[in-house]
Amino acid sequence: MVSQILFIAITLAAIALFSYNVKKVIRNIRFGRAVDRSDQPQKRLMTMLKVAFGQTKMFFRPIPAVLHLIVYAGFVIINIEVLEIMIDGIFGTHRVFGGLGILYDVLIGSFEFLALGVWLACAIFLIRRNILKLKRFSGVEMKRWPRSDANYILITEILLMTAFLLLNAADSKLQTMGVGHYTLAGAFPISQFLQDLLPNTEAGLIAIERGCWWFHIIGIFAFLNYLPYSKHFHIIFAFPNTYFSNLEPKGEFTNMQSVTNEVKAMLDPSFTPPEAAPGRFGAKDVNDLTWVNLMNAYTCTECGRCTSVCPANITGKLLSPRKIMMDTRDRMEEVGRSLDKAGKGFDDGKSLIDDYITREEIWACTSCNACTQACPINIDPLAIITDLRRYAVMEESQSPTSISTMLGNIENNGAPWKYSPADRFNWAKED
Amino acid sequence: MSAQLNFEVPTMAEMIAKGEEPEILFWVGCAGSYDERAQKTTRDICKILHHVGLKYAVLGTEESCTGDPAKRAGNEFLFQMQAMTNIEVLNGYNIKKIVTGCPHCFNTIKNEYPGLGGNYEVIHHTQLIQQLIDEGKLKAEGGESFKGKKITYHDPCYLGRGNDVYEAPRKALEALDAQLVEMKRCKTNGLCCGAGGAQMFKEPEKGNKDINIERIEEALETQPQIIAASCPFCMTMLSDGVKMKDQDQNVKVLDIAEITVRANGL
Structure with missing residues (x-):
């Protein structure tokens, strides 16, 4: 009875804490400007099913794709087991689904294979990061915390899977010994090999079984509450992120409506622009970006596929699309924290541009879309880079000198070079 | 300069003066107009159009930058100024179909002009060449x-x-x-x-x-x-x-x- 109450209390606390943090995350995303992504619901759903659920873009790199798929399948399917743990925990039952007979054996048996698969995949991931030191996982933005974050996630998953398998091993050993309520239920194709490692005493086995059971479920709750602080948030955000991702051709940049109104008024004096909401042109800080840009930042799992294909980064420039996303998230969280502390309207005097992302980075971009193509969950760093450039050029008139010259040429001659418009057709003339 | 043209390249202004309409407008682009190397490609695209007997025209000196480099550099004002001015010219000539000699012009006119009132069927010159091959007009x-x-x-x-x-x-x-x-x-x-x-x-x-x-x-x-x-x-x-x-x-x-x-x- 005590353990049931304890279990319910822990569960409620975990859910409450998670809801509290998610609310903050949603508030932070709402710092962003409005953008309508409610069109084409069917196409959006298909994109989400294909890209997030089906992980199609992952398979561009087959080895991590297969390993990731195992962890993903393990995560989704082993959750059925968590359902049983929840029921057992609340009602004080033991293996409540055991009555399913052979079906239960199949379920538990397949969970064990998956658990082993997840264990091995995470171990390989750790080796790739820490021993093989794959280039993709390094870079200026991969400081101590992002590296630790990745390792914490992998180690936690290994511990959870170990607990799950040990729990089964102890349980099945107790079952064969015919102890108390440990009635025969489940098949244990993997954990049977762990039985020999366990003690033979009833008390020892029960201690291990209970210990692992509690560790497993508390571990899951702890992991859930770790998500909002971690790159691992993608397990949730991958779905809305792909659903609301850009469906237009990648080459197309948005036309800014605020500019359209002003340009129309300039070209046609009889045009009266609609009352425009005051705001900046482009983005100086996170609240100038759209909520989709900000959701992108929470979704980023820092895998570095974008940076590894970025022509600027490959050739040693400072720009790294992954850093753009990580900076955006860090800045957004900083703004959120200072709002929590100092209340609405507080200005900490910092901004996304300069304090996080430098001019050198944004001007190194070739807008080639390699990063958006490479992202397995349709994150768009280019949209952020473009908005930062818009701010620099339109609000501050700051750009590299040669860019200013090019813009001046277009304005005066209708071409990015200093040629006379009268000579534009000379290519066809005999000389 | 190599490979001069042995035919006249028709401009929209001339076509309209003769009361004719082209099937397709060839949008040359700034590089194609001014860059010496790209001019060769421009003339070659004209040779292809001329060879297959497609009724085409260019804007000549009425063409101006699409605004693409301005937009990518963050100057949305300048882009939209260019776009709206070009759209006015294109719509004035009642243009329906455009082939471009440059992927940047292609992308901008095809994707970014419709929202500003410029709706055309836009193809890149490699797509035109492929179509002409498929139709047997080019071998x-x-x-x-x-x-x-x-x-x-x-x-x-x-x-x-x-x-x-x-x-x-x-x-x-x-x-x-x-x-x-x-x-x-x-x-x-x-x-x-x-x-x-x-x-x-x-x-x-x-x-x-x-x-x-x-x-x-x-x-x-x-x-x-x-x-x-x-x-x-x-x-x-x-x-x-x-x-x-x-x-x-x-x-x-x-x-x-x-x-x-x-x-x-x-």
Whole structure:
């Protein structure tokens, strides 16, 4: 009875804490400007099913794709087991689904294979990061915390899977010994090999079984509450992120409506622009970006596929699309924290541009879309880079000198070079 | 200047004066108009249009920058000024269909003009060439033979990833019976030449290599006789790269329009 109450209390606390943090995350995303992504619901759903659920873009790199798929399948399917743990925990039952007979054996048996698969995949991931030191996982933005974050996630998953398998091993050993309520239920194709490692005493086995059971479920709750602080948030955000991702051709940049109104008024004096909401042109800080840009930042799992294909980064420039996303998230969280502390309207005097992302980075971009193509969950760093450039050029008139010259040429001659418009057709003339 | 035209290139103004309407407008673009290397491609596109008897016209001096480099550089004002002025000219001539000689013009007119009132059917010149081959109007005969020649094709970002056009340029090359060899990074994974996003007009940021060198090294790994391009900016970057690598005697960088013209002896 005590353990049931304890279990319910822990569960409620975990859910409450998670809801509290998610609310903050949603508030932070709402710092962003409005953008309508409610069109084409069917196409959006298909994109989400294909890209997030089906992980199609992952398979561009087959080895991590297969390993990731195992962890993903393990995560989704082993959750059925968590359902049983929840029921057992609340009602004080033991293996409540055991009555399913052979079906239960199949379920538990397949969970064990998956658990082993997840264990091995995470171990390989750790080796790739820490021993093989794959280039993709390094870079200026991969400081101590992002590296630790990745390792914490992998180690936690290994511990959870170990607990799950040990729990089964102890349980099945107790079952064969015919102890108390440990009635025969489940098949244990993997954990049977762990039985020999366990003690033979009833008390020892029960201690291990209970210990692992509690560790497993508390571990899951702890992991859930770790998500909002971690790159691992993608397990949730991958779905809305792909659903609301850009469906237009990648080459197309948005036309800014605020500019359209002003340009129309300039070209046609009889045009009266609609009352425009005051705001900046482009983005100086996170609240100038759209909520989709900000959701992108929470979704980023820092895998570095974008940076590894970025022509600027490959050739040693400072720009790294992954850093753009990580900076955006860090800045957004900083703004959120200072709002929590100092209340609405507080200005900490910092901004996304300069304090996080430098001019050198944004001007190194070739807008080639390699990063958006490479992202397995349709994150768009280019949209952020473009908005930062818009701010620099339109609000501050700051750009590299040669860019200013090019813009001046277009304005005066209708071409990015200093040629006379009268000579534009000379290519066809005999000389 | 090589290969002058032996026919007049019709302008929209002349067509309208004669009471005629073209089937298609050829949007030349700034590079195609002013850049000496790109002018060759421009003339070759005209030769193709003239050869197949397609009724076409150009805007001539009425054409102006689409605004693409301004937009990528963040100057949305200047972009929209250019766009709206161009749209006024295009709509004034009642233009329905446009072929461009540049993927950047193609992308901008096709994707970014509709929201500002410019709705046209826009194709890139490699798509036109592919269509003409499919229709049997263009054959790879009567000119230089490319049979068995090793050609590698560089995907321009704004044609490939930007607009998912990967096949048309390759089909135009396949028609030559040439040996098409792909670079390691091609199609969706193609590496930029380094010119996009207004980089063409500025010095690169500090790094350890120029992007066009990284790309040309990869292209040269395929040991091609020809590197095929379909963008005037890629053309500049790739040609410079080949020169830097002292390979300009062995490897030619040619636009698909130029290759087509040579194969057909136009």
